[in-house]
Structure formats: structure tokens, C-alpha cells
Amino acid sequence: MLVLENVHTHYGKIEALHGVSVEVKRGEIVSLIGANGAGKTTLLMTVCGNPQASSGRVMLEGRDITREATANIMRSGIAIVPEGRRVFSGLTVEENLHMGGFFNTKAEIRKSQEHVYELFPRLKERENQRAGTMSGGEQQMLAIGRALMSKPRMIILDEPSLGLAPLIIQQIFDIIGQLREEGITVFLVEQNAHQALSLADRGYVLENGRIRLQDTGKNLLNNPEVREAYLGG
Numbered sequence: 729m730l731v732l733e734n735v736h737t738h739y740g741k742i743e744a745l746h747g748v749s750v751e752v753k754r755g756e757i758v759s760l761i762g763a764n765g766a767g768k769t770t771l772l773m774t775v776c777g778n779p780q781a782s783s784g785r786v787m788l789e790g791r792d793i794t795r796e797a798t799a800n801i802m803r804s805g806i807a808i809v810p811e812g813r814r815v816f817s818g819l820t821v822e823e824n825l826h827m828g829g830f831f832n833t834k835a836e837i838r839k840s841q842e843h844v845y846e847l848f849p850r851l852k853e854r855e856n857q858r859a860g861t862m863s864g865g866e867q868q869m870l871a872i873g874r875a876l877m878s879k880p881r882m883i884i885l886d887e888p889s890l891g892l893a894p895l896i897i898q899q900i901f902d903i904i905g906q907l908r909e910e911g912i913t914v915f916l917v918e919q920n921a922h923q924a925l926s927l928a929d930r931g932y933v934l935e936n937g938r939i940r941l942q943d944t945g946k947n948l949l950n951n952p953e954v955r956e957a958y959l960g961g
């Protein structure tokens with residue numbers, strides 16, 4: 729579904745990705761783990777075309793999107809949940825959801841909204857609450873809910889567990905597992921290696937802008953190098 733082939737990405741003269749190849753197949757959850765500054769966010773943003781890859785190719789459902797404008801890529805069935813759950817804090821839960829359905833008809837928005845409320849009953853309870861007054865976990869649910877409003881075939885999540893309490897993290901990961909059950913392909917970027925690899929069909933380890941390891945989630949969890957560097961030994 730999504731293929732990165734030998735992708736190099738630069739910020740000015742600085743190269744942040746040094747020839748990265750990653751594949752996410754339809755219906756999979758693929759997790760990318762790596763330390764601070766490894767290039768995880770850069771990789772996701774390269775998929776979205778901002779910044780664009782300086783060389784290599786990004787393919788989405790067989791189409792080359794390497795040079796495509798971000799706005800077009802975002803209308804191709806991909807939705808992204810950026811790091812830091814950027815919800816519109818002055819808007820209510822419902823208004824935030826409607827922003828996510830921007831390209832859809834009213835009837836589609838209503839249907840997607842009902843679906844999001846089934847997945848996250850907490851959001852339904854807080855429909856008229858302003859997003860900025862909700863807890864971190866609730867805001868993360870809203871950020872995911874908003875991404876789902878466009879009925880994506882693939883969802884990309886940048887560190888959804890960042891700064892959340894363990895119980896909430898578990899809830900968020902349960903929901904991500906549920907998305908796969910609904911046929912949505914998931915590409916997950918995480919520092920929380922244990923949870924991310926436990927859930928993933930396959931995983932990649934990114935180090936200093938290069939893929940260092942790739943395997944099934946289960947094998948990576950048992951890999952001594954991964955255990956040592958990312959799972960506390």
C-alpha cells in the first residue's frame with residue numbers, strides 16, 4: 729500500500745534520511761521505532777510531501793507521490809495524526825471532528841461522526857466540550873477520531889502514546905488494534921517500543937536516518953539488540 733524506496737530527505741544541506749526503504753502492506757499494522765532524533769517524524773512527513781524526498785521514491789497504492797503536493801496526498805485516502813495531538817483547542821469536540829471531514833458531504837460527515845463516537849464513547853459524552861479543556865488522553869482520542877472522519881484507507885500516527893499515563897496508553901493501543909480489524913492500514917511511529925512492537929505485524933528500527941533492523945513485531949521484541957537498546961535490557 730505504501731512503499732518508500734531508498735528515500736533520502738534533506739533539511740537544507742543536512743541529510744536526515746540516508747536511503748530508507750519501508751513497506752506497509754494493506755491491512756497491516758507496521759511500527760517504526762527509534763530514539764529521539766532518529767528521523768521518525770521526518771520519515772512520516774516525507775510521506776506527506778513536506779519536506780519532499782530529495783531522491784528515492786514514495787509510492788502509495790502503486791502511484792508515485794514523491795513530488796506530489798501535500799494537499800493532494802492528504803486527499804488520497806491517507807490520514808495523519810501528528811505528534812503532540814494538535815487539536816483545535818478553542819473548538820468543541822464536535823467542531824474538531826467536522827474539521828476532519830472537511831472534504832466530505834454533510835451526510836458522510838454525520839455517518840463518520842457516529843462511527844467515531846462508537847469507537848470513542850468518551851468523545852460522545854464530551855461532544856460540546858472545548859478540546860483544550862480535555863485531558864491528554866481525551867485529546868489523543870479526538871486527534872485519532874478527527875483523522876478517521878475522512879474515512880482513510882491508511883492512518884499514520886506519530887507517537888500517539890507520548891506523555892500519556894499507562895492505562896490511557898493501553899486504551900489508545902487497543903483502539904489502534906481495532907482499526908486494523910476494520911480494515912484500516914496503520915503506520916505507527918513510536919518511542920514506546922514495547923507496546924508498538926507487541927501490536928505490530930511488522931516493525932522497523934530507525935537509527936540515525938537509516939533502517940537498522942526489520943522483522944515481525946514478535947521477532948523484534950525478542951531481538952537482543954532491540955531489547956538492549958529500546959526495551960531496557
Ligand code: ATP
Pocket residue numbers: 739742744762763764765766767768769770771919
Ligand atoms: P523525536 O522522537 O525527538 O521527534 P525523530 O526521530 O522524529 O525524533 P526527527 O524529528 O525526524 O526525529 O529529526 C531527525 C533529524 O532531522 C534531527 O537531527 C533533527 O534535528 C533534524 N530536523 C528535523 N526537523 C528539522 C528542520 N525543520 N530543520 C532542520 N533539521 C531538522
